[in-house]
Amino acid sequence: AVGQSRNWANEFSLAEVDIETGTEREITKEKFFDIRRIAWLPDGRGLLLTSKKYPDNNFRIWKVSAETGQATVLTNDAESYVTLSLNLDASAMVCTKHEPDFQLNIYGGETGPSRPQILAEASTVSFASDGTVLFSSAMTGNHEISTVNVDGTGQRQLTSDPAVDLNGIVSPDKNFIYFDSNRGGEAQVWRMNADGTGQQQLTFKYGGSPLLVSPDGEWLYYISARDRKLMRISTDGGEEELVWEKSYNHYFNLSPDASRVAFSESEDGKTILQIVLLANKQTIQSFVIPNEKTGIIQSAWSADGRSIFYIAPDDASQHYFIWQQLLNEKNPLRLIDLGPEALRETKSFAVSPNGRNFAVIQGSWKHDAVLLKGLH
Secondary structure (H helix, E strand, O other): OEOOOOOOOOOEEOEEEOOOOOOEEEOOOOOEOEEEEEEEOOOOOEEEEEEEOOOOOOOEEEEEEOOOOOEEEOOOOOOOEEEEEEOOOOOEEEEEEEEEEEEEEEEEHHHOOOOOEEEEEOOEEEEOOOOOEEEEEOOOOOOEEEEEOOOOOOOEEOOOOOOOEEEEEEOOOOOEEEEEEOOOOOOEEEEEEOOOOOOEEOOOOOOEEEEEEOOOOOEEEEEEOOOOEEEEEEOOOOOOEEEEEEEOOOOEEEOOOOOEEEEEEEEOOEEEEEEEEOOOOEEEEEEEOOOOOOOOOEEEEOOOOOEEEEEEEEOOOOEEEEEEEEOOOOOOEEEEEEEOOEEOOOOOEEEOOOOOEEEEEEEEEEEEEEEEEOOO
């Protein structure tokens, strides 16, 4: 499989390489969002793939002719097949199917620090300035943006498009919501009114995931899709500007006043939380996280910019914990034991403006082995 999926476009293809000469040949013109597993058929004239065409679709089993390049989908059920293994004559195959089981949990408030309130199935989450929760969910079959109160009331779906809508954030004045969507074929930043109306594309070149709206509402900061660099664009659209040329794949956060960047790095076997001033790109503070062998999973600045909350695993207990690093203190505070359930991959942690509630998307991927017959 050759390609990339950072910008949510169909750019994966299937290539064949001649071992003797190194010559590479594209086997099929069919393009995919992702290809997970490849298996040659016994006669060498074709292959089976587990792949998906679009970010929100299930992984399906495809058959590709190595001679003509014709690609045919073999499964059209509701299952998502991620791996496969054939027997000798290809009369049967064993596949692994999986499905997400992640819930949006609210810690703190009336439920107490360690007893979360479960709000909905979710993929990404953020808070509005009034404490409303903004989240994305695939409950309808596609990832859509919704809002809900921290007590679970007032849930409302704001988008309804066959494409993927994720990573929503709300402007400080609560008038606009920014999110990323691949409606045009790849991940670009979109804007809509707070009630879901007036949806329009904002970026057209680099695109990516919205990170923060400046306090004056003039600038939207975002992480570019392909190279994961910090960018900005006017909230009315226009030229996309590079803010910082460094690239970080996972942990990367901008302070509420857009003056500082926080990220983690490994130094001499230790994980260091770095605070960099954007004006001169200089490190102004650094903190060693307590468990040196593990990194920061997710993070969020406090609304006043005086501390950083982050989630890190603990090897001894095999639990995840929320920590608070006050920027005027050397050592962090351990706040909440989140238990052993893992976090969703990106933007699965947010802190309410008053610092009393924590939104965490936790769960697991469910896997089952399945025997399929009837390929011939």
